[in-house]
Amino acid sequence: MATFVIIYGTQHNHTYKIAGYLADTIRAQGHSVDLMPGRVKLSRAELERYDGVIIGASVNAAKHQRYIEKFVKAHRDQLERSSAAFFSVSLHAARQKVENRAEVERYLAKFSGRTGWQPRRIATFGGALFYTRYDLLNRFILRLIAKRAGLDTDTRSDYIYTDWDAVKQFGVELAAMTS
Ligand SMILES: Cc1cc2nc3c(=O)[nH]c(=O)nc-3n(C[C@H](O)[C@H](O)[C@H](O)COP(=O)(O)O)c2cc1C
Known part of the structure; x- marks a missing residue:
């Protein structure tokens, strides 16, 4: 049995949900998983106890959570040496259109540029639109982003675009690497 930690950044909890699903998948492969919010303070020794470190973050205004960037910067050498993975x-x-892929690549490049970390294993997952929970300004902004991305613009409903099978597959692959 290997031990994993998933450290996540989130605004509206959707990344937390994905992290939880990933954790359940890895546990189902017989490993232990700790789930920690991205503002957690972990010492070098505490992080070293894990066989696998997974960092997850969501994109907000074209960048990932600053506290996740901070965590990654603080532990970059350890992440580089271990079999650490990142999901965005x-x-x-x-x-999967070319323009969508290009935009996602920009988010990933910015993350690597700001943290100095080039994760060897990366997954990108579709997020969620919680129109009914946003305030007026965010509803307006998110509708614009959704339109550009080719997603739903009817703000009377919420939408979840996560491919849960892809999340599961990522979890199975990560679990297999430490077996
Ligand atoms: C204020 C705001 C800004 C966002 N900016 C972007 C963006 O620039 N590009 C994008 O693809 N998604 C953007 N999103 C969508 C989020 O990445 C998506 O809703 C994701 O599911 C959020 O996950 P979370 O609930 O864990 O924060 C934005 C969402 C919000 C609320």
Whole structure:
């Protein structure tokens, strides 16, 4: 049995949900998984106890959570040496068109540029639109982003674009690497 930790950044909890699903998948492969919010303070020794470290973050205004960037910067050498993985959640990741892929690549490049970390294993997952929960300004902004991304613009409903099978597959692959 290997031990994993998933450290996640989230705005509206959707990345937390994905992290939870990933954790359940890895546990189902016989491993233990700790789930921690991205503002957690972990010492070098505490992080070293894990066989696998997974960092997850969502995109907000074209960048990932600053506290996740901070965590990654602080532990970059350890992440590089271990079999650490990164997953990024965004609306553009929900579609496979060239322009969507290019936008997601920009988010990933910005993340690597700001943290100095080039994760060897990366997954990108479509996020969620919670129109009914946003305030007026965010509803307006998100509708614009959704339109650009080719997603739903009817703000009377919420939408989840995550491909849960892809999340599961990522979890199975990560679990297999430490077996
Ligand atoms: C204020 C705001 C800004 C966002 N900006 C982007 C963006 O620039 N590009 C994108 O693809 N998705 C963007 N999103 C969509 C989020 O990445 C998506 O809703 C994701 O599911 C959020 O996950 P979370 O609930 O864990 O934060 C934005 C969402 C919000 C609320």
